[in-house]
Amino acid sequence: MTMAQKSSESGGEFRSRTSETHMRIRDDVISGKLKPGAKLKIEHLSREIGVGATPVREALSSLVSDGLVVREDQRGFRVAGISSQEFDELLYVRSCVEERALRLSIERGGPNWEEGIVLAKYRLRAIAPSDRYDPQWERHHRQFHLALNAGSGSGTLLRLCSQFFDENSRYRHLSRCGGGRAPRDLSDEHDGIAEAALARNADLAVERLMTHYNRTGKLLRQAIMEVEQGAQ
Amino acid sequence: MTMAQKSSESGGEFRSRTSETHMRIRDDVISGKLKPGAKLKIEHLSREIGVGATPVREALSSLVSDGLVVREDQRGFRVAGISSQEFDELLYVRSCVEERALRLSIERGGPNWEEGIVLAKYRLRAIAPSDRYDPQWERHHRQFHLALNAGSGSGTLLRLCSQFFDENSRYRHLSRCGGGRAPRDLSDEHDGIAEAALARNADLAVERLMTHYNRTGKLLRQAIMEVEQGAQ
DNA sequence: CTGTCAATAAAAATCGATATTCTTTCTTTT
DNA sequence: AAAAGAAAGAATATCGATTTTTATTGACAG
16 A cells, blocks of 8 residues: 555655655755745645655755755744855855865776766767756756766765755846746856866866856856846 | 743753754764664653654754764664764864964954853863863854854854864764873963964964864764774 | 574664643733 | 643654665675
8 A cells, every 4th residue: 555655756766755855855946946045844745745744854864954944933834035145155166065075086087987977978978958847957956966076986075966946046046037047058157067067177167167157156046136126 | 830830850951952952962973972873762861851852853953964873764763974084074173163263353353253252162161171071162162163163154164063073072982982182271272272263363273173073083083983993 | 604584782763641831812900 | 810830732753663774785697
């Protein structure tokens, strides 16, 4: 009975309800379905997702440390707020961490790392770019960026890259909601980074990655500020 | 009944059992009482701390995102491992983040920030340095370093500083267990940093902070490697 | 012996219900 | 009519018990 329930759930690719719940709420926060500052009521989420309170609570607790959710003791959880200021800090820190991770990867990465990049790049390209939020593209995009850093061999760096990527994604989606600017084609930039990394040209790869971030960052910052204006 | 129980618990300064549990496990991981790689059994912790499984689980979930605990789905939690490599990455990233936070604080910090530093510095000095693990000194030490960055006004930076401080503390304690080297007196270094920050001399403050970290880092790294050797 | 499989024991994950704490609303008093 | 206070209604936090999953043991066949 319960087994059937589990395997029927959206493909049944999850090891635990907590993992699924975590991913689900995380994605809803990132995509902007759950808006900054919104109250996250346990019971509501519980019902929506179809799990008990414990997994929801665990997921939310993690998300607090991930920076996507905030908590006030005895007053529950809500979606973390956003601001152009926080975005700036995020971009700065993220750049530091990604540069380090990428350099280490290029220095230490083995065949496994190389193959990971090739595969992730291929998969990302295979998806037709869309104006709307596309969960699959998001997943592959995330995978691609993590694959670049996977060779570093540092759990700490990888965890941070992952967290920052998610936070950044949220800004990306939220700013799109507000502005509605057509996202430029990123495929070439991605390919360029991958190419340089695989050629073990650290300086070039880092330069391209930073350009990639700064270019996106500049646009995002502007869009966020417009949203902030609007929110006034 | 339950109220009495709550307020009797170690001073009753906690708003929720989850907070207390989180702090307790965190401190045990940092202090080295819970050793790297050790299994964290829910029921055991539950009994030990005197709370139900839910707060324990929530606390552990947070600690995973904080990098102090790792989780394997369906196989529970264990204390995160350590290595000199991970320590290097931690030190690097931490330096980036703290430099940024300190500069921002010096640039933006108000009277509130200044007073926070003065107070934290005073409290830290007031405690006689000890060779053993001293929870109170730890608390104040933590508070001092966070106070320096508190003026930045960035939740993201503050959260990261806090996380990195904890991870670093763990390495500090673990290496002491192994080596048994007498910790040098840090008070003067702390004072120097605080002085420069309050004088709004960003470059000097940052330089002193970095020296502080690198000096400690060098010693720690060595000690960790000895521990690693021993663990072989 | 050695590897496989089933039965048992242990632990993790999850649920449903209860206790606690906040929020809001509706009095009551000045 | 405004402020303080009490009571009802949410929502959070927590517990104890149940369900699932993993780990261990021991029997048995190869």
